Amino acid sequence: MSIFNKRQEEVPPAPRPAATPPSNPIEVKKEATPLSSTPFKTPEPPDSTRGQASIGKAVKINGQIYSKEDLYVDGDVEGTIELQDHRLTIGPNGKVHSSVKAREVVVLGNIQGNVDASDKLEIRKDARLVGDIKTARIIIEDGAYFKGSIDIVKPEPARSSPSAPPRPQSAPAPAANAQGVAVAAEVKR
Amino acid sequence: MLRRPGASLSSGPSVVVPVNHSSVATLFDREVVTSRQSRGLEQFFAYVRGQVGLSILDFAGASQENINFITNLGHRLYSEDFVRSLDDVFGDEDPNDQTNQGLIDQFLRQMLNFEKDQFDGVLVWDVLQYLTPPLLTATLEKLSTIVRPQGYLLAYFHADEKARQVPFYSFRIKDQQTLVLAQRGTRQPAQIFNNRSLEKLFQKFESVKFFLTREQLREVIVRR
Numbered sequence: 001m002s003i004f005n006k007r008q009e010e011v012p013p014a015p016r017p018a019a020t021p022p023s024n025p026i027e028v029k030k031e032a033t034p035l036s037s038t039p040f041k042t043p044e045p046p047d048s049t050r051g052q053a054s055i056g057k058a059v060k061i062n063g064q065i066y067s068k069e070d071l072y073v074d075g076d077v078e079g080t081i082e083l084q085d086h087r088l089t090i091g092p093n094g095k096v097h098s099s100v101k102a103r104e105v106v107v108l109g110n111i112q113g114n115v116d117a118s119d120k121l122e123i124r125k126d127a128r129l130v131g132d133i134k135t136a137r138i139i140i141e142d143g144a145y146f147k148g149s150i151d152i153v154k155p156e157p158a159r160s161s162p163s164a165p166p167r168p169q170s171a172p173a174p175a176a177n178a179q180g181v182a183v184a185a186e187v188k189r
Numbered sequence: 190m191l192r193r194p195g196a197s198l199s200s201g202p203s204v205v206v207p208v209n210h211s212s213v214a215t216l217f218d219r220e221v222v223t224s225r226q227s228r229g230l231e232q233f234f235a236y237v238r239g240q241v242g243l244s245i246l247d248f249a250g251a252s253q254e255n256i257n258f259i260t261n262l263g264h265r266l267y268s269e270d271f272v273r274s275l276d277d278v279f280g281d282e283d284p285n286d287q288t289n290q291g292l293i294d295q296f297l298r299q300m301l302n303f304e305k306d307q308f309d310g311v312l313v314w315d316v317l318q319y320l321t322p323p324l325l326t327a328t329l330e331k332l333s334t335i336v337r338p339q340g341y342l343l344a345y346f347h348a349d350e351k352a353r354q355v356p357f358y359s360f361r362i363k364d365q366q367t368l369v370l371a372q373r374g375t376r377q378p379a380q381i382f383n384n385r386s387l388e389k390l391f392q393k394f395e396s397v398k399f400f401l402t403r404e405q406l407r408e409v410i411v412r413r
Contacts, residue, residue, distance in 0.1 A: 123251075138256055146251035149244075149267045152260040 057093040071102075074109070092126070099131075107144075114148075118155070221356075221372035224363060228400040229408030231366040233310065233343040236410075237264070238365075243309035246335075248316050254361040254369065255312075267308070271316040272357070272376075274300045287321040287379070296324070297331050306337035313344040314360045315406075317390075318378040325380070325390075333393055333413060342394075342411040349405040350381045382407070 052070040055061065059075035067083045074091030081088060083102035090096055094109035105117040107127040115121060117135040125143040132149045140146060237243050241263030247255055250270030259266045278296040279286045286292060311332060320328060336342065347355040354375040361369040382390065384399055384407070391397045391411045400408035 138260075140251050140253050140256060142252070144251065145270065145273075146268055147270070149265055150256055150260060151265050 052087075055094075057091070090127075105135075118153075223370045223372070225368055225370060225402075225404070226366055227368045227408060228366070228402075229343050229345070229410055230362065230368055232398070232400070232410055233312070233341055234262070234365045236341055237310055238262070240309075244307060246303075246308045246311040248312060249314050249360045252359065252361045254363065258362040258364070264309075267303075269300060271300065271314075272319065272373075275316070275319065287324040290323075293324050293327050297327060301328070301331045301335060303335040305334050306340075308336050308340060310341045311336055311343070312360070313342050315345040315347070315358065317344055318346050318355075318380060318382065319376055321379045329390070329393070336413045338413055339395075340413045342409075342413075344409045344411065346382045346387065346407040346409065347378060347405055348381075348383075348407050350383070352381070352405070353377060 052072055053067055054072045055075045055077065057074040061075065061077045061079065063079045065071070065077065065079065065081045067081075067086060069083075070087045070089070071081070071083055072089045072091060073081070073094045073096060075093070076095045076097075078097045080098050081096065081100045081102070085103045087104040087106070088100060088102040089106045090109045090111055092108045096109070096111045097113060099113045099116070100111060101116040103117065103119045104122075105115055105120075106122045106124065107129055108124045110128045112130045114131045115129065115133050115135070117133075119135075120137045120139070121133060121135040123129055123138070123140040123144040123146055125141040127141075128145045130147045132151070133146075134151045134153055136153055136155050138150060138152070237245070243264045244267065245259050245264050246267045246269065247259070248269055248271035249255060250273065251268040256266055256268070274296065278292055278299060279289075313332075317325060317328070332342065349355070355378055356370075356372050357374050357376040358370040359373055361371060363369050387399070387407070387409055388397055391409075394411045394413050396412045398410040398412075400410075402408060
């Protein structure tokens with residue numbers, strides 16, 4: 001007998017009684033084992049509550065990725081990845097053949113391309129990065145493989161006064177036209 | 190022939206125990222770590238001190254210590270794991286493969302594909318002694334082009350002429366005159382050099398300076 005017939009023979013569940021408010025509050029006990037017991041173990045799994053997008057390990061993307069939230073890549077990406085002021089994590093299954101730009105980059109998988117991390121770059125154990133790095137801080141664990149150059153770019157110190165010093169009138173600041181393109185005004189006397 | 194005491198030698202964070210000059214510590218049966226004073230290292234960084242924005246090539250592979258030390262001096266670091274690339278291209282069993290011209294060309298493309306005069310200094314460490322003559326000649330020829338004139342190489346050579354196997358280290362810079370040596374195993378040197386053969390080896394360079402050490406290790410600063 002096939003497994004499908006077996007299912008049909010299963011006894012249908014008893015009809016549920018009409019919902020009535022319990023006289024006493026009943027403590028809801030969770031199952032000892034969750035229904036989905038698929039093993040999923042990554043050092044930093046994506047957490048949707050933190051506003052982090054995720055590319056799974058069975059996903060392959062060719063093209064440009066631009067994100068305004070944190071991104072976790074565990075699949076294959078060819079192209080460019082740019083995250084303005086956010087964190088990019090390349091998971092242990094991630095393979096990225098592209099240049100990468102983000103505030104913070106954490107590598108557990110494989111990157112072949114240049115990395116620009118304005119704040120921090122972490123290359124974890126067993127990760128592999130082949131490319132040139134530009135970052136303010138770098139952390140590399142023993143067992144990681146890196147081939148390329150490292151350029152430490154210290155962030156510019158915050159300005160003490162928010163207002164810029166007044167410019168001389170003979171050299172006015174560039175004005176913006178309707179399209180937002182800065183143009184320099186020439187002063188003729 | 191390469192013999193590695195443990196497959197996971199470099200796995201996990203290494204714990205570096207400050208030990209006295211030339212003393213040895215074995216940690217978790219995995220990594221042997223020693224520290225030593227290095228006059229060659231001190232001299233190398235004395236040459237590049239006071240300048241910023243230099244390009245330094247490091248053959249030891251990426252380590253947090255070397256990255257911190259060199260970038261804190263304001264220099265740009267290029268990291269290459271020379272021995273790993275050597276084994277990737279030629280295999281780690283038969284050094285005679287190093288005579289294969291096709292593999293030599295492949296190795297140079299993979300390892301030293303840099304522009305002319307790109308580097309102000311190269312931390313060669315002890316890798317040259319694992320190269321057979323054809324590969325060594327080709328590597329030095331390439332090094333002489335990618336290092337700018339007046340640039341420096343720092344190289345180490347084991348001095349024990351009877352040694353069949355020598356310790357094979359990962360060199361980590363602790364400070365300007367102290368190195369931490371993490372032993373990754375032992376290797377058979379392809380050649381053993383004395384001072385005279387080293388002078389001959391670097392004859393195309395402008396000067397060669399030797400530093401005497403108490404261990405069986407010759408420290409050499411070569412100026413292009």
